[in-house]
Amino acid sequence: MTVEKEGLSTAESLRKARTYGKFRCHNPTCMERIQPEKGKKTAKCPTCGMEYRVHWVNPNLPRIRGPVWDVNRKLAEAKLKEMGVK
Amino acid sequence: MPLDRKIAYIDLTTGDIQTKPIPLDVRKKFLGGRGLDAYLLYNHTEKGCDPLGPKNTLMVSGGILTATCASATARTQIMANSPLTGLLGSANMGGFFAPEMAWAGFHHLVIKGKAKHPVYIYIHNGEIEIRDARDIWGKPVTDAQWAIRDDLGDQEVKSCVCGPAGENLVRFANVMTGIKNSGGRSGMGCVMGSKNLKGVAVRGTMDIKIARPTEALEYNKRFIDQIVSAKVNQTQGVLGTPFIWGATNSWGGIRCRNFQYNQCEYADDIEPERIDEICEETMGPYHMTGCFGCQVHCRAQYKIPEGPYAGVYDEGPEYTSQGAFGGETDTPRAITVLTGNHLVDKFGMDNLETGSLISWAMELYELGIITSKETDGLDLRFGNDDAVIEMIERICYRKGWLGDALADGGIAASEKIGKHSFDYLIQVKGMSNLHSDERATPALALNIATGSRGSDHLRSRPAIDLYHLPEEVLRKIYGNPVSYDGPLSSEHTEYIGKPWQVFWQENCYMGVDCLGICKYHTTFLGATLPNFEDWSKVIYYNTGLEMTPEEIWEVARRCNMIERLFNLREGLTRDDLKKGDMLNHRYFDEPCRRGAIDVVGKMIDKKKFIKMIDEFYEHKGLDQKGVPKPETLEVLGLENEPSHLV
Numbered sequence: 160m161t162v163e164k165e166g167l168s169t170a171e172s173l174r175k176a177r178t179y180g181k182f183r184c185h186n187p188t189c190m191e192r193i194q195p196e197k198g199k200k201t202a203k204c205p206t207c208g209m210e211y212r213v214h215w216v217n218p219n220l221p222r223i224r225g226p227v228w229d230v231n232r233k234l235a236e237a238k239l240k241e242m243g244v245k
Numbered sequence: 246m247p248l249d250r251k252i253a254y255i256d257l258t259t260g261d262i263q264t265k266p267i268p269l270d271v272r273k274k275f276l277g278g279r280g281l282d283a284y285l286l287y288n289h290t291e292k293g294c295d296p297l298g299p300k301n302t303l304m305v306s307g308g309i310l311t312a313t314c315a316s317a318t319a320r321t322q323i324m325a326n327s328p329l330t331g332l333l334g335s336a337n338m339g340g341f342f343a344p345e346m347a348w349a350g351f352h353h354l355v356i357k358g359k360a361k362h363p364v365y366i367y368i369h370n371g372e373i374e375i376r377d378a379r380d381i382w383g384k385p386v387t388d389a390q391w392a393i394r395d396d397l398g399d400q401e402v403k404s405c406v407c408g409p410a411g412e413n414l415v416r417f418a419n420v421m422t423g424i425k426n427s428g429g430r431s432g433m434g435c436v437m438g439s440k441n442l443k444g445v446a447v448r449g450t451m452d453i454k455i456a457r458p459t460e461a462l463e464y465n466k467r468f469i470d471q472i473v474s475a476k477v478n479q480t481q482g483v484l485g486t487p488f489i490w491g492a493t494n495s496w497g498g499i500r501c502r503n504f505q506y507n508q509c510e511y512a513d514d515i516e517p518e519r520i521d522e523i524c525e526e527t528m529g530p531y532h533m534t535g536c537f538g539c540q541v542h543c544r545a546q547y548k549i550p551e552g553p554y555a556g557v558y559d560e561g562p563e564y565t566s567q568g569a570f571g572g573e574t575d576t577p578r579a580i581t582v583l584t585g586n587h588l589v590d591k592f593g594m595d596n597l598e599t600g601s602l603i604s605w606a607m608e609l610y611e612l613g614i615i616t617s618k619e620t621d622g623l624d625l626r627f628g629n630d631d632a633v634i635e636m637i638e639r640i641c642y643r644k645g646w647l648g649d650a651l652a653d654g655g656i657a658a659s660e661k662i663g664k665h666s667f668d669y670l671i672q673v674k675g676m677s678n679l680h681s682d683e684r685a686t687p688a689l690a691l692n693i694a695t696g697s698r699g700s701d702h703l704r705s706r707p708a709i710d711l712y713h714l715p716e717e718v719l720r721k722i723y724g725n726p727v728s729y730d731g732p733l734s735s736e737h738t739e740y741i742g743k744p745w746q747v748f749w750q751e752n753c754y755m756g757v758d759c760l761g762i763c764k765y766h767t768t769f770l771g772a773t774l775p776n777f778e779d780w781s782k783v784i785y786y787n788t789g790l791e792m793t794p795e796e797i798w799e800v801a802r803r804c805n806m807i808e809r810l811f812n813l814r815e816g817l818t819r820d821d822l823k824k825g826d827m828l829n830h831r832y833f834d835e836p837c838r839r840g841a842i843d844v845v846g847k848m849i850d851k852k853k854f855i856k857m858i859d860e861f862y863e864h865k866g867l868d869q870k871g872v873p874k875p876e877t878l879e880v881l882g883l884e885n886e887p888s889h890l891v
Contacts, residue, residue: 168775170722170778171471173718173772173773174773177474177476177773183712185492185496186496186842186843187685187736187843187844214518216483220480222480224516224518232510235838235841235842239846242836242845
């Protein structure tokens, strides 16, 4: 067999696909990329309206800390009502 | 050479010890670690052996790359017939044990029999002895390890032990090393306890000759750069694994109140950022640490900030403890999570199983299926923090009717409780589901249903399915090292193409477990992390063994098939709710009520789910009953098992 000593593996070649400064909306059929303003503590999805609290792991790496509870709870309750789920 | 590490057969009944080399053809077929353990388990246990009897065989091992120049080769594998499920028992833990065992000359231990009194095994530079552990028996996990060091007069000794839970034959007791590194799930600590084996201690200074040291180091630099530059690992290095629970709870993918809700609302006090604050307040700014040879450093250190255990040091909590003692029991308070985490570490008990069974009992209590008679007066309603902490201790020491019943695992407890209690037990193959809720994620549902050691996220979970990766990226990942041109979908609420993803991940995780590398260094949480192609090079540079990516894939398939053969031999049948590849009815009947807008209302479509299992079986080469086809066994070279090569 030949062990390839040069060249990038698939995992390495995918590295260029990494994005920074953004995260995806957590709503599964939305998944819009959201770019929070640097240092901001909340972000709203422009597509589906869900709102998130933001934590900055480092100045270039934001993550969703969690939902803005009251906002997203209302959205979920409205959806449940619309579906007729008790 | 890594390949000259040996295998030791230790009979605790007779005291007989034999050591043997591992033949190269065996290495090429099973590599090492979990894969070779599966072969040894299938070959060295009799059908239907009592998991708590002397004929059960306990394997302890490192991977083929353990303690080499490869990165994060810290993982120790443990395997036996499970006293929790009666099927495959298998655990995997980080820390420093397996590398030390490799330096002491061994990659695999095969432990049989039962000692007349408590003992521990000591391995030192090729020598093995069985030593008296009567003075160590009864000690909690960390104390036991220090007692072994004192007994040997060597503070550098590494050991893995069972705690009081293992001694008390709690069916989901762990094997533990260090403060919190847990060989959890499926009760391997219980098997240790049943053999009167308190632990295994190792100390080694034997060289491991690297085949091509310059290339191994150079390639490892590349490997490390790929790992530490990934966003997921940068996050883990700051927040540890709690970030996983936090992210999952955010969209509604965790279990709350057993299985009544899929999100723990207003859980700010147990979010990773809050846990991180507590770690910093109690330990200072540099409170992250790591396992042998790892650069990610995902393990937090903390002291319990208040309450009866104030000031006590521990590590973690991992995302599993957040789920177990925060979300499932609806006690989203940091003090409960940190204290619960400490107690299971101290007792050597599986956090996921413990939290799941307590939350199940809480639902039964609120439904009136069990009452204060069974709880000996304990108010077991959801949200009762004190009850959660009390139940952890009751289970470990089998105190009270309920503590004793739960210590035997969910299925045995449901048989004692009766009254439809089984309907509320969220488990697969007798092992409780982790804290996640897979109703909105069919791929993850398929993964837990078909996991070889029971409901499990570490056997085949395509976690990157949640990232909405473009199809061309999915094709690059899932089309290597063997081609796949079937359907794939970026939508994680879909059923299309998921069986292949689960099949691919099953082989990926088996591969990494054969190598002895941590899963955070492969395609688990990060889509751009190393896998088969990269491993081919790492194996070659470190061991000299030439394996193509395709050959490693075939090894992984073979090892997964051996695990399947073991489970089938021990009674696995496809649709059996207690011993099969099937989910609790609530996945199909009860919709999600919380979480992101489009998660609300989701449940698993049973018809589509069954079709996914059919496809998954097809990929694996199984028939529609889940049994390997003869031609599959032939292709994998397993047609003559058990073959007793080692």
